[in-house]
Amino acid sequence: MTVVIPDYIAPLIPWVRGIIGLVLIGAIFIAAMGAVWIERKLSADIQSRVGPCRVGKYGIFQLVADAIKLFTKEDIKPQNADSLLFNNANIFMIGSVFLVLVALPVGAVFINGVEYPLAVTEMDISVLYIEAVSALSIFGIFMVGYGSNSKYSLLGAFRNFARMVGYEVPLGISIISVAVMTGSLNIVDITSAQGLYWNIFLQPLGCFVFFVSLMADMGRLPFDQNESEEEIIAGWITEYSGMRFGLGFFAEYMHMVLGSFLVALLFLGGWNVPGFIANNSFLGLIAPTGFLLIKTIFVLMVIVGIRWVVPRFRIDQVVDLSWKKMFPLALLNLVWAVGLGLYLGA
Amino acid sequence: MSGIIDSYIPVAIFLVIAILMPPMTMFMVKKLSPRSKAASKYTTYESGSVPTGTARIQFNVEYYLYAIAFVLFDVEVLFLYPWATVYKGHGITSIALVEMFAFIFILLFGYIYLWKKGALTWVK
Numbered sequence: 001m002t003v004v005i006p007d008y009i010a011p012l013i014p015w016v017r018g019i020i021g022l023v024l025i026g027a028i029f030i031a032a033m034g035a036v037w038i039e040r041k042l043s044a045d046i047q048s049r050v051g052p053c054r055v056g057k058y059g060i061f062q063l064v065a066d067a068i069k070l071f072t073k074e075d076i077k078p079q080n081a082d083s084l085l086f087n088n089a090n091i092f093m094i095g096s097v098f099l100v101l102v103a104l105p106v107g108a109v110f111i112n113g114v115e116y117p118l119a120v121t122e123m124d125i126s127v128l129y130i131e132a133v134s135a136l137s138i139f140g141i142f143m144v145g146y147g148s149n150s151k152y153s154l155l156g157a158f159r160n161f162a163r164m165v166g167y168e169v170p171l172g173i174s175i176i177s178v179a180v181m182t183g184s185l186n187i188v189d190i191t192s193a194q195g196l197y198w199n200i201f202l203q204p205l206g207c208f209v210f211f212v213s214l215m216a217d218m219g220r221l222p223f224d225q226n227e228s229e230e231e232i233i234a235g236w237i238t239e240y241s242g243m244r245f246g247l248g249f250f251a252e253y254m255h256m257v258l259g260s261f262l263v264a265l266l267f268l269g270g271w272n273v274p275g276f277i278a279n280n281s282f283l284g285l286i287a288p289t290g291f292l293l294i295k296t297i298f299v300l301m302v303i304v305g306i307r308w309v310v311p312r313f314r315i316d317q318v319v320d321l322s323w324k325k326m327f328p329l330a331l332l333n334l335v336w337a338v339g340l341g342l343y344l345g346a
Numbered sequence: 347m348s349g350i351i352d353s354y355i356p357v358a359i360f361l362v363i364a365i366l367m368p369p370m371t372m373f374m375v376k377k378l379s380p381r382s383k384a385a386s387k388y389t390t391y392e393s394g395s396v397p398t399g400t401a402r403i404q405f406n407v408e409y410y411l412y413a414i415a416f417v418l419f420d421v422e423v424l425f426l427y428p429w430a431t432v433y434k435g436h437g438i439t440s441i442a443l444v445e446m447f448a449f450i451f452i453l454l455f456g457y458i459y460l461w462k463k464g465a466l467t468w469v470k
Contacts, residue, residue: 008400010382013352013406014352014353014356015355015359017356018356019359019415021360022360022363025360041404043439051366070375071374071375073375073379074382075375075376076387078389078390079389080400081383081390086367090371091365091369094367094368097364098360098361098363098364099357099364102357102360120356121353121354121356121357121358122353123353124350128427140464146402148390149400150390150401151392151401152392152393153390154401157411161409162412165412165416166412169420169423172426173423173426176430178432179427180430183435185431187451193392202448226405233391233393239390242375242379242406242464243372247368293352315468319468320467320468323415323461324461324466326380327457338433342439345434
């Protein structure tokens, strides 16, 4: 059964999808709040503390209280700060998150055995697009660091720059290794192709390189040299206070959520679980999205947990790791993926 | 052709929201937050002492080297993207493979050169 769409409605569909998709912006804010809560609670558990517990049951509304605090703080711009850079940096950070969100499938529904991904828009080149727009946030960080005219901020921005450029290349190559297996740059195709064999089993090395590069790109510990508190106060956000800091902080956590989605979609099979066939109509609507969310939360908790396992690297170690280890490993994995793709495809 | 443009209309909608949201948030903060004036409040933090000089110093040259290396290899990665979609199942597999491995091989020479020259080593 196919629904016939009249000609006069067809041009409106992308607009409608875009406007309905704005719901996702709200969802990603809530998801980021959830990520912050998970991080605080898990960190507290690991350190034998209680963590937030006063605002709401188990402290779930702690972040609402924090948001109210941030909204009522005075907006301070340091003297000699570059207004143009300092004021507009948030647009790059938030914009990068929103633009990734457009192309990212957040689930799928199976109706009569046909797969419909839940994404605002579908592109032929969505992995390339996602990688391109997610790199935009580096501009925001550099604009803050350079614009606020503080030495600590500038050091943080420099370190951020040196780290980001090193890890973009292995990240790109490991994404290509995944695309090579399917012969498509569409993230929906890549995920659908992992019905039986997840990419983490086909190319574990690629998954490792991608995960490490992603951690570095998101600035998660042990890769947070741009704001290492013990050395350079707060790095690039030293002078970035109040709600401006709040938006940057939120953008960082939203990046973490989206990064977990990417790992789940590209390497952990997305909404696929081997052996699960969506023939039951109700299960087909709910289960695939549920699988994807479970995988995403798992990845998120691994990312948070690593924070307490590995101490922060020095900046020279980080740069060495990217150029001298991750880059050759990524190339090696590309060769492996090409060979494996030909072997499986033949 | 219209299909390609269609898939970017939601991107445009989200872009407009992304550009509008931070200024609107800051406008709300301006309405909600208190204001007070004090000269020392607007100084930058420098471990408690009075800030000296400007922070807009010149870049260390090694950042430039990293940037050059990044541009080189990121362009390489960009060339790999279209190749990844067509190398299989279009009847050009063997020639595409040979060409791409030759391409990567040549770039690897540049990589080894950079490494041996010490451009990838962090200078204290």
